[in-house]
Amino acid sequence: MIGQSSSRIFLAHAVLILGILIVAFPIYYTFVASTQTLQTILKPPLPLLPGDQFWNNYSEALFGGVGRIGGVSVGRLLLNTTVMALGIAVGKIFISILSAYAIVFFRFPLRMVFFWLIFITLMLPVEVRILPTYKVMVDLGMIDTYAGLIIPLIASATATLLFRQFFMTIPGELVEAARVDGAGPWRFFFDILLPLSRTNIAALFVILFIYGWTQYLWPLLVTNSNNMNTIVIALRRMVSFADADTQWHLVMVTAMLAIVPPILVVVLMQRWFVRGLVDSEK
Amino acid sequence: MATVDLKDVKKVYPSGFEAVKGVSIAVPDKQLCVLVGPSGCGKSTLLRMIAGLETISSGTVAIDGKIVNSIGPTERDIAMVFQNYALYPHMKVYDNMAYGLRNRGTPKDEIDSRVRSTAKVLELSTLLDRRPRELSGGQRQRVAMGRAIVRNPRVFLFDEPLSNLDAKLRGQMRVEIKNLQRSLGVTSVYVTHDQLEAMTLADILVVMNAGLVEQMGAPLDVYEKPASTFVASFIGAPPMNLLALTAGSSGPMLADGTAIAFAPEQARAATVGFRPEDADVTFNAEAPSGALVLPALVAAVEPVGAESFLHCAAGGSSIIVRVAGRATATVGNQLRVVAKAEKLHWFDHAGKRVG
Numbered sequence: 001m002i003g004q005s006s007s008r009i010f011l012a013h014a015v016l017i018l019g020i021l022i023v024a025f026p027i028y029y030t031f032v033a034s035t036q037t038l039q040t041i042l043k044p045p046l047p048l049l050p051g052d053q054f055w056n057n058y059s060e061a062l063f064g065g066v067g068r069i070g071g072v073s074v075g076r077l078l079l080n081t082t083v084m085a086l087g088i089a090v091g092k093i094f095i096s097i098l099s100a101y102a103i104v105f106f107r108f109p110l111r112m113v114f115f116w117l118i119f120i121t122l123m124l125p126v127e128v129r130i131l132p133t134y135k136v137m138v139d140l141g142m143i144d145t146y147a148g149l150i151i152p153l154i155a156s157a158t159a160t161l162l163f164r165q166f167f168m169t170i171p172g173e174l175v176e177a178a179r180v181d182g183a184g185p186w187r188f189f190f191d192i193l194l195p196l197s198r199t200n201i202a203a204l205f206v207i208l209f210i211y212g213w214t215q216y217l218w219p220l221l222v223t224n225s226n227n228m229n230t231i232v233i234a235l236r237r238m239v240s241f242a243d244a245d246t247q248w249h250l251v252m253v254t255a256m257l258a259i260v261p262p263i264l265v266v267v268l269m270q271r272w273f274v275r276g277l278v279d280s281e282k
Numbered sequence: 283m284a285t286v287d288l289k290d291v292k293k294v295y296p297s298g299f300e301a302v303k304g305v306s307i308a309v310p311d312k313q314l315c316v317l318v319g320p321s322g323c324g325k326s327t328l329l330r331m332i333a334g335l336e337t338i339s340s341g342t343v344a345i346d347g348k349i350v351n352s353i354g355p356t357e358r359d360i361a362m363v364f365q366n367y368a369l370y371p372h373m374k375v376y377d378n379m380a381y382g383l384r385n386r387g388t389p390k391d392e393i394d395s396r397v398r399s400t401a402k403v404l405e406l407s408t409l410l411d412r413r414p415r416e417l418s419g420g421q422r423q424r425v426a427m428g429r430a431i432v433r434n435p436r437v438f439l440f441d442e443p444l445s446n447l448d449a450k451l452r453g454q455m456r457v458e459i460k461n462l463q464r465s466l467g468v469t470s471v472y473v474t475h476d477q478l479e480a481m482t483l484a485d486i487l488v489v490m491n492a493g494l495v496e497q498m499g500a501p502l503d504v505y506e507k508p509a510s511t512f513v514a515s516f517i518g519a520p521p522m523n524l525l526a527l528t529a530g531s532s533g534p535m536l537a538d539g540t541a542i543a544f545a546p547e548q549a550r551a552a553t554v555g556f557r558p559e560d561a562d563v564t565f566n567a568e569a570p571s572g573a574l575v576l577p578a579l580v581a582a583v584e585p586v587g588a589e590s591f592l593h594c595a596a597g598g599s600s601i602i603v604r605v606a607g608r609a610t611a612t613v614g615n616q617l618r619v620v621a622k623a624e625k626l627h628w629f630d631h632a633g634k635r636v637g
Binding site for chain 2: 171173174176177178179180181182183187191192195196
């Protein structure tokens with residue numbers, strides 16, 4: 001970008017600003033709608049500035065309980081979704097880092113068979129195996145439990161492959177130096193591999209947390225009780241086809257609240273993995 | 283304190299490739315043994331077998347008289363300095379050095395005093411809080427050394443530790459390693475492909491080729507009496523001049539018919555050699571006295587400063603002769619290269635030394 005003429009800089013900025021507007025405006029408009037009364041929302045056009053119902057709407061949604069979804073508060077929904085998203089993200093990272101560790105650093109019979117077994121599960125996304133998985137969950141009595149929400153989604157070929165690729169870039173000399181220094185497999189894992197994987201873990205956590213947060217089909221199947229709903233499902237259920245039935249102001253509040261945790265995760269973890277990028281070097 | 287004994291050590295890879303084909307070396311206590319050879323000669327594999335990082339296909343490795351074939355690297359009580367240093371990138375210099383001690387359960391205050399005293403010896407005291415990426419190549423090299431020294435192991439193993447440094451630093455570190463090894467008195471095995479490093483560092487020089495030991499001995503003995511044409515051309519820079527011989531009616535002569543004086547036991551030799559510094563050049567018209575008088579045409583002159591190297595076409599091949607100071611000869615000059623009988627090295631058809 002050196003020696004750019006001012007008109008090109010102007011153009012670049014114009015495109016960027018336009019892009020931001022396209023992305024940000026719907027979110028802003030949702031926020032505006034979440035601060036109006038239901039009557040204002042139902043009577044177009046919707047004002048472009050926030051209304052005066054912020055506290056009323058938000059406290060009603062968070063603590064009051066919303067009729068259409070069985071009187072469960074948005075707070076409860078947020079808790080459910082957070083537990084599920086965290087469980088999926090942490091579980092996926094835990095399992096995939098361990099399996100990648102085994103596949104890259106250990107020589108055992110059928111190693112490549114296991115690797116390919118993990119690899120081909122990429123061809124079996126949740127949707128393809130959803131009925132058998134559901135049956136298994138029913139038989140195990142895991143319907144309407146956090147375990148039922150989390151465990152079927154926890155295996156991750158993608159994350160395993162990602163860690164495998166990263167581990168394979170770790171020089172053999174480093175592994176040998178650790179062996180000479182008396183580090184056994186666990187020590188090597190915790191003292192050397194884990195700290196070196198910080199950046200990868202942070203990046204994966206962000207991706208997987210959002211993946212877990214936005215799950216729709218599986219939570220829809222595996223939860224029957226309103227108390228165990230996730231926020232994405234509740235949001236869908238709050239919208240009825242008959243406009244008059246829908247409490248749009250609360251829908252807007254819920255939508256706003258639903259995007260806060262993913263944004264928080266991105267913002268917080270971004271600082272983390274930028275630091276990781278600056279700090280680490282192989 | 284410790285000896286290292288290799289007896290008929292072999293390494294065969296699952297693919298069937300034989301990297302080390304039966305090597306026996308005895309390193310006495312406190313000595314520095316250098317394994318030198320071209321890449322792929324098996325020297326690094328051998329070192330890694332001593333370290334316990336590579337399994338031994340057959341033969342035995344003994345440290346201090348105790349066979350360690352089935353013992354892991356940790357229990358062998360060795361320390362290794364790697365070519366790329368292999369410092370832990372996320373640890374500070376202090377932790378890099380302390381890591382091995384911590385894993386062995388050394389008390390904290392002892393770790394601290396040992397790390398600090400080692401750092402002092404290596405002039406790393408001010409760098410203890412840095413991370414490896416904040417260090418220069420030479421400093422990283424020192425940390426890698428420190429990590430080995432701080433453990434106070436029975437044996438040091440060096441795997442081409444200086445090959446990533448620039449020439450000046452390499453010369454400096456070479457002297458430092460030698461002094462450290464002397465003062466610490468730790469038995470060491472050092473792998474390099476650099477014959478200069480090998481010559482200057484070694485107490486025992488082991489020249490390897492194609493998985494076998496070509497020659498073993500004190501560096502200057504190896505230099506003065508190379509056991510084969512391989513050793514003759516590998517040790518010494520520039521390498522020894524080797525000239526092919528043909529059988530004449532009265533005994534061997536050079537390929538181009540130049541006569542050469544030889545002793546009876548040298549009659550069956552197929553190659554004769556002399557070091558660049560062991561020959562004189564002369565412009566005199568009358569034939570000088572010497573075992574080998576070789577008319578030569580100067581093809582190139584390399585002035586190095588204290589000496590000059592003349593690249594000449596002679597005896598049907600190309601040879602290099604060293605002359606002190608500035609060379610008076612220039613490209614295209616005809617001159618004669620003269621070597622004395624006692625400076626000639628004779629080798630048979632298999633490349634082995636004769637006489």
